[in-house]
Amino acid sequence: MVPFGGWDMPVTYAAGQLAEHRAVRNAVGIFDVSHMGQVRFTGAGALAFLEQIVPGDLRALLDAQSKYTQLCNEGGGIIDDLIVSRLGRHEYFAVVNASTRVGDVQWMREKARELKVADCNIADESDRWGMIAVQGPQALGMLDRLIAGKIWSNTPPFTLHAFEMDGAPHFLSRTGYTGEAGGELLCPAELAATWWKRFLEAGAVPCGLAARDSLRLEAGYCLYGNDLGLDTTPVEAGLSWTVGWKKTAKYIGRDVLEKQKVEGVSKKLVGLRTESRRPLRQHDKVTRNGVEVGEVTSGGFSPLLECGIAMAYVQSDAAKAEDLQITSKTGSQPAKVVKPPFVDIGLKKS
Amino acid sequence: MASSSELLFTSSHEWLQPGGDVRRIGITDHAQHLLGDIVYTDLPKPGKQVKKGEAILVVESPKAAADVYAPVSGEVVEVNGALEGEPSIINQDPYGAGWLVAIRVSNPGETSGMMSEADYKKSIGE
Numbered sequence: 011m012v013p014f015g016g017w018d019m020p021v022t023y024a025a026g027q028l029a030e031h032r033a034v035r036n037a038v039g040i041f042d043v044s045h046m047g048q049v050r051f052t053g054a055g056a057l058a059f060l061e062q063i064v065p066g067d068l069r070a071l072l073d074a075q076s077k078y079t080q081l082c083n084e085g086g087g088i089i090d091d092l093i094v095s096r097l098g099r100h101e102y103f104a105v106v107n108a109s110t111r112v113g114d115v116q117w118m119r120e121k122a123r124e125l126k127v128a129d130c131n132i133a134d135e136s137d138r139w140g141m142i143a144v145q146g147p148q149a150l151g152m153l154d155r156l157i158a159g160k161i162w163s164n165t166p167p168f169t170l171h172a173f174e175m176d177g178a179p180h181f182l183s184r185t186g187y188t189g190e191a192g193g194e195l196l197c198p199a200e201l202a203a204t205w206w207k208r209f210l211e212a213g214a215v216p217c218g219l220a221a222r223d224s225l226r227l228e229a230g231y232c233l234y235g236n237d238l239g240l241d242t243t244p245v246e247a248g249l250s251w252t253v254g255w256k257k258t259a260k261y262i263g264r265d266v267l268e269k270q271k272v273e274g275v276s277k278k279l280v281g282l283r284t285e286s287r288r289p290l291r292q293h294d295k296v297t298r299n300g301v302e303v304g305e306v307t308s309g310g311f312s313p314l315l316e317c318g319i320a321m322a323y324v325q326s327d328a329a330k331a332e333d334l335q336i337t338s339k340t341g342s343q344p345a346k347v348v349k350p351p352f353v354d355i356g357l358k359k360s
Numbered sequence: 361m362a363s364s365s366e367l368l369f370t371s372s373h374e375w376l377q378p379g380g381d382v383r384r385i386g387i388t389d390h391a392q393h394l395l396g397d398i399v400y401t402d403l404p405k406p407g408k409q410v411k412k413g414e415a416i417l418v419v420e421s422p423k424a425a426a427d428v429y430a431p432v433s434g435e436v437v438e439v440n441g442a443l444e445g446e447p448s449i450i451n452q453d454p455y456g457a458g459w460l461v462a463i464r465v466s467n468p469g470e471t472s473g474m475m476s477e478a479d480y481k482k483s484i485g486e
Contacts, residue, residue, distance in 0.1 A: 016407065021396075027446075028397040029423055220396070224422060287400040287447070289422050311399045332389050340402065340418060 014219060015108030017045040018171075022218040028308025031224050031313045033215035034188050040214040041187075041222055043194065044173030044202055047111030047136040049118070051102040052270060053129035060094060060102055061198050063121055065244055067254025071096040076168045076185060078252055081106075081114060086243035086266030090114050091234050093185055095170035102208045103170065105183070107234045111136055121262065140202025142195045144209060145225075152182035152212050157182065162193065187222065189355045227310050227319060230281060230350020236292060236308045237279060237321050245270040246323070248279045248350075252294075277304070278329045281350040284336065284343050287311065290320040294338040296328070296345070303328040306336065314353045318343075321350070362453040368471055369480035374480070375455065376431040376474065382438070384459040385431055387419060390484050392441070392454045395421040398447045403439040403461060410436060410463065412470050417460060419450065427459060432470045438462040 011018045019042075022030060033039045051060060056214050060068055066079025076095040080088045090110040106114050115134045122130060135173045144153060150163035159173055162182065170183045181196040198204050210216065223233070232238045238247055245253070245267055253267060284290065290309030304324030312319045320336065328334065329347065336345045364392065367375040373391035377383035392398065400420040410416045415427035417435070417440035439461045443449060463469075 021423070026397050026451075028399075220422060288402070289399060289420050291423075291425075313399075 012083050012219070015045055016215065017108060018219040019045065021220045023061060023216040025215055027218070027220040027224065027311050030215055030217040030221035032204065033299055034146045034190055034217060034221065035314060036147065038148040038152055038192070038214045039217040039221070040187075040206070040209045041143040041145070042141075042202070042206065043143050044140045044199065045108035046141050047106040047108060047114070047134070048139045048141075048196070049104045049106060049111075050097075050116060050133045050135055051104070052100060052131045052133070054100050055127050055129040056102050058259070059125070059127045059130040060124060061259035062125055062127075063118060064092075064094065065253040065261055065263065065267060066094070067257040068094060068096070068102075068220075069254075069257065073098055074169050074171060076170050076183065078152075078168075080238070080244050080249065080252070081102055081117065082244070082261075082263035082267070083240065084262055084266075086245070086263040086270070087115055087240040088191065088234070088238045088242055088244065088247070089240065091232065091238055093168075093183070097170070105141075110234065129188075134283075136201060139196045140199045140204065140205070142197070142205055142209065143186055143188075143192065144195060144214065145186045145188040145190045145192035146210075146354070147191060149190065151216070152214065153182065153193055153195075153208070156208055156212060176204075186222055187229075187231055188225040189351055189353070190230070223308075224310050224313060227308055227321070228312050228314060228351065228353045229355065230321070230352060231309055232279070232321070235332050242279075242323070243267060243270060243275075246275045246279060274326060276326055277323045279307070279321055279323055280329050281307075281348045281352060282322055282334065282345040282346050283312070283315065283334065284318040284345050286318055286343055287316060288318050288343070290318040290336060291338060294320070294322075294336050296322050296324050296333045297337045298331055298333055299329055303331075303334070312352055318345075319352045320345070367455065367477060369477060370428065370429065370431050370474060371483060372429050374431045374455060376471065377482050378471075382462050382464050384433070384462045385428075386454055386459045387403045387426075387428060387450065388480070389454045390486070391426070392451050392458070395419065395426055396423045398450045401443045401447050401450070401460070404436050404464050406436055406438060407461045409435060412467075419447075419460075430463065431474060432463060432465050432467070434435035434463040434466040436461050
């Protein structure tokens with residue numbers, strides 16, 4: 011067990027990282043992600059408020075639809091990345107990272123006061139919800155068998171569905187952090203252990219933080235704290251596709267993001283892969299002709315490709331270079347720039 | 361798994377075959393367990409001269425990179441080529457097929473400070 015955002019979490023279960031990773035790519039794995047935070051926004055002003063605090067365009071969301079976006083500060087720096095779902099015309103639901111949750115909610119409440127937002131209640135429901143990610147090619151089939159009332163395999167990705175079971179409210183979010191099909195179940199915290207056992211009995215493989223990290227890295231998903239932070243903007247992080255460039259709200263950080271879009275950025279997040287099995291590591295240097303041009307923010311070993319893969323911020327003029335090297339204290343090796351996802355797993359971006 | 365009871369152990373979690381001019385070395389079951397799935401080894405080339413206590417190769421899992429130290433001085437005469445494509449052999453059989461390199465021992469007296477398996481297990485609290 012390791013400390014993670016204020017929680018004790020397992021790095022691996024009995025199967026070990028590689029077996030857990032392969033279970034998700036080939037069958038179905040489950041992750042206890044109850045540490046994630048949940049925030050509910052209610053009131054006639056909810057949409058108008060959210061539109062002012064995230065770069066993503068939420069206006070087009072229909073009921074039960076979800077959108078990946080960020081919480082940015084005035085400089086465009088990323089306070090957190092989150093998924094916002096519309097529950098109803100006056101009700102939205104966000105899932106945020108564990109380590110940033112308290113700060114997020116403080117920030118939101120401060121901004122609501124500063125912006126003189128009318129009629130938007132912000133409720134931190136994180137302690138109420140347990141959350142289990144069910145991921146893999148067999149995940150939706152398993153959800154179909156365990157949760158009556160809906161054919162989950164027919165629901166589109168990036169939707170959030172409320173349902174009732176055991177007399178309690180639940181959500182099934184058609185999202186995940188592995189690049190595979192599946193969902194994330196939100197249940198009352200006191201039912202989380204019951205659900206965990208249900209999934210285990212149905213044949214899911216329990217997966218720890220290590221497999222969660224190698225799966226998300228293969229899928230090219232950013233990790234807050236590694237690849238995203240206050241010193242990076244969505245444009246620098248390659249997340250321009252999530253920014254609502256046509257939205258009308260003057261959201262926090264908009265000036266910086268629009269300037270970067272027009273004038274370009276000085277650093278960019280790129281994917282890198284090597285020809286060797288050596289795992290790449292956070293803080294490895296990216297070099298070109300012996301000169302440092304960037305740094306790895308997430309690194310690892312791809313079990314599917316059997317090579318080192320990484321995400322790194324590099325100077326923009328090096329973002330398409332064909333002569334990059336990754337250098338650590340154990341030596342240098344050539345690295346090729348690739349556009350994530352690293353593996354072809356039929357990922358959909360929206 | 362090969363019998364480990366006759367091997368000699370270091371406090372830095374290597375094992376050494378007990379007799380002969382050329383002896384294999386590897387990492388202990390405890391060490392492979394701590395590292396988790398081993399995905400990469402950086403083995404030295406045969407002919408390399410090594411000194412006791414010197415880092416001679418690296419074993420890496422997604423979790424960590426671990427230096428392996430020479431338990432004795434000598435010359436690397438053979439490396440386990442099977443590990444290049446399948447380093448997980450070290451996890452499966454650390455005392456047998458998962459050996460790392462074979463060293464021609466130049467000073468057998470250097471092994472006098474090494475531990476028996478029982479003492480090694482005691483040292484790691486097993």
